[in-house]
């Protein structure tokens with residue numbers, strides 16, 4: 626029997642997790658913030674409100690009934706070759722996670738999608754509220770991709786709901802400005818995306834942004850050779866090189882950003898390309914090898 630997590634309960638869990646992270650970020654910040662935290666978080670929550678409404682209007686009425694249909698008609702990979710029952714949800718979540726990795730790469734590589742995803746990256750600070758800051762148009766254009774994920778992978782409502790909850794927890798966590806003890810982060814990062822790892826993806830340097838695309842498990846970045854852990858957080862400038870002035874990333878401006886003429890995102894306003902020489906790493910391994918004994922525990 627398929628059961629989804631009731632909307633109200635999952636909403637309360639998300640809000641609870643968000644509140645806990647906001648308090649923790651204030652107590653143990655990982656990176657110095659460029660903007661006052663309250664203003665920053667409220668702006669991001671306003672963007673998030675529009676996205677949430679878009680998801681409710683466009684995604685939920687398509688994707689949830691589709692997942693029921695997929696299960697009833699036994700359509701898609703996991704329905705044609707059903708795994709053991711205990712593996713159903715973890716396998717579906719892993720496959721959704723991988724296809725989301727592919728979508729994330731596309732949002733950077735396809736100019737039309739980057740126009741929308743850039744709003745997420747133009748944030749001058751990275752915190753739990755950034756995890757919710759996606760332009761409503763990015764949410765709208767992701768609906769066909771999400772529908773294809775569900776239909777082709779054969780993801781039923783129970784697995785879909787579990788994946789959505791896990792994804793939410795994961796993105797809130799790895800966007801947060803929470804300073805975890807280094808030893809803990811080194812133990813987590815071979816498996817899960819961590820705040821320091823995702824911080825590198827939000828760097829103003831193009832070669833650093835073009836790494837760490839995973840949203841849940843880090844295995845996808847490792848498989849594709851796109852994992853980077855060699856940049857200490859205090860060396861990272863968060864945001865897009867083209868938008869360094871807080872006056873240019875106010876709420877009205879970021880909502881209008883996809884519809885305006887695009888600047889080259891990785892060039893500074895004076896036209897220079899921002900560069901930095903390689904420095905010592907917070908983790909000495911470029912890609913931690915899970916097979917190596919004591920991985921992540923040294924360095």
Ligand SMILES: [Zn+2]
Pocket residue numbers: 729733742746826
């Ligand atoms: Zn991105």
